[in-house]
Amino acid sequence: MIQAFLNDAEKKSITENAVKLWLRELEVMAFEADNVLDELSYQLLQKQVEKMKTSSHSPKAKDWVLSCILSCKSIMRRRNMANTMKKINAEFESMNQRATDLGLQSIVQNAPIATHISTETNSIRSDPIFVGRDDDVSKVVYMLTRIPQDRTISIVALVEMGGMGKTTLTRNVFNHKRLKTFESHIWVHVSQTFDPIGLYNKIHSTLTPTTSDRVERVEHEEIILKKLQEALRAKTYLLVLDDVWNEDVLKWETFINNIEGVSSKEGNGIIITTRSQKVASIVNPFYIHRVNGLLDEQCWSIIKRKTFDGNAEVPPGFETIGKEIAKRC
CATH class of the missing domain: 3.40.50.300 (P-loop containing nucleotide triphosphate hydrolases)
Incomplete structure (x- = not known):
């Protein structure tokens, strides 16, 4: 539902700064929620693999100990995941209230359709900076x-x-x-x-x-x-x-x-x-x-190469600021 809303908003000509800020924050939250779903899928797959391993051979003492350790880790993961979900749900409620206060639904619905202008692409262009996508x-x-x-x-x-x-x-x-x-x-x-x-x-x-x-x-x-x-x-x-x-x-x-x-x-x-x-x-x-977002370090490496022409020597103070910018990319 969020993705559909964002796609609809992206096609519209939104001019109010408060609404633009709200949409950017919603995009970030959508990424966080998507990461939780990915993590849940991974944990389910891991659980199925462990179950298959357990059923494929007779239990031994060391296997029993290992099973206990894995169970403890699984409980910790579930607890952390539950806390993350609660946090995201609370943030969504807050965002929803802000949307109501802004009258955002009406703003997006009544905004004029923006003409999508995109630059013609090709297969020839060289991409000298290609990070984190191998x-x-x-x-x-x-x-x-x-x-x-x-x-x-x-x-x-x-x-x-x-x-x-x-x-x-x-x-x-x-x-x-x-x-x-x-x-x-x-x-x-x-x-x-x-x-x-x-x-x-x-x-x-x-x-x-x-x-x-x-x-x-x-x-x-x-x-x-x-x-x-x-x-x-x-x-x-x-x-x-x-x-x-x-x-x-x-x-x-x-x-x-x-x-x-x-x-x-x-x-x-x-x-x-x-x-x-x-x-x-x-x-x-x-x-x-x-196509998920890059890690903060990967974003920083791109910013550094574009800003300083690949020079490893970054002026004092710039690295802290640059990494903070990378987190917000």
């Missing part, structure tokens, strides 16, 4: 190389709010050496207007570069799909659809069915990046990857 790259690359038995395409969705590094992460995945096995690599920036004919044309122009400055747009779906079929008939492809906002299920299903039909080969991959969890669900991905 595990994310490995996970997404692995998922793209696994094609489910009931599908010809492996669709992976990267989801999180703007500015979290989805495009940078996708660029590093797109250019990964393990994915060079795809015979065609296609990068398309989508943005707020989901125009299937326009997307087909962009894909086709990527596959068939021309020396002319002007590329004629094909307006008829049948014609452009046949052109794509000629270009991709016997090839595997990796397609990036960057910054997707479309929430029309029928429009998406029609688009993806057409894309599946242009290649006769199995083992294709599609990467979707989006700010919306709803969009991520609509695209029916094989795997959804949440």
Whole structure:
């Protein structure tokens, strides 16, 4: 519910500073709540693994002692988790009261729809500072190389709010050496207007570069799909659809069915990046990857490299201030 509210607020033109501050604080709380859910999932999985280990062999004295220790640790974890939940719930109640005082529901509902302006992205740009995302790259690359038995395409969705590094992460995945096995690599920036004919044309122009400055747009779906079929008939492809906002299920299903039909080969991959969890669900991905925030130290290392040109010598007093800024990033 919070994520849906934030996504709705992000599309609106919010001008009041008090409301902007409230929204930023809500984003932070959403991250904290999400981390609790991740921790709960991890603990449940760990408990299942321990149960399997216990049932697989006869109990011994040392196993009994180890079991007691693990049980104590588990109790401590549950108590800490319960305290964290109580704290978050209390903060939510406080935030809810502030929202009522601000009349925030009415402000967001009545705010004009902001035109989403996004910069055209590409797969070529170099990202000299790439910190803390190596595990994310490995996970997404692995998922793209696994094609489910009931599908010809492996669709992976990267989801999180703007500015979290989805495009940078996708660029590093797109250019990964393990994915060079795809015979065609296609990068398309989508943005707020989901125009299937326009997307087909962009894909086709990527596959068939021309020396002319002007590329004629094909307006008829049948014609452009046949052109794509000629270009991709016997090839595997990796397609990036960057910054997707479309929430029309029928429009998406029609688009993806057409894309599946242009290649006769199995083992294709599609990467979707989006700010919306709803969009991520609509695209029916094989795997959804949440692009979580970086650690404070990782944020500080980025700030340091950008501010001091990678110089390890930080002027006195700047490190304390820089680390405090990193915590708020």
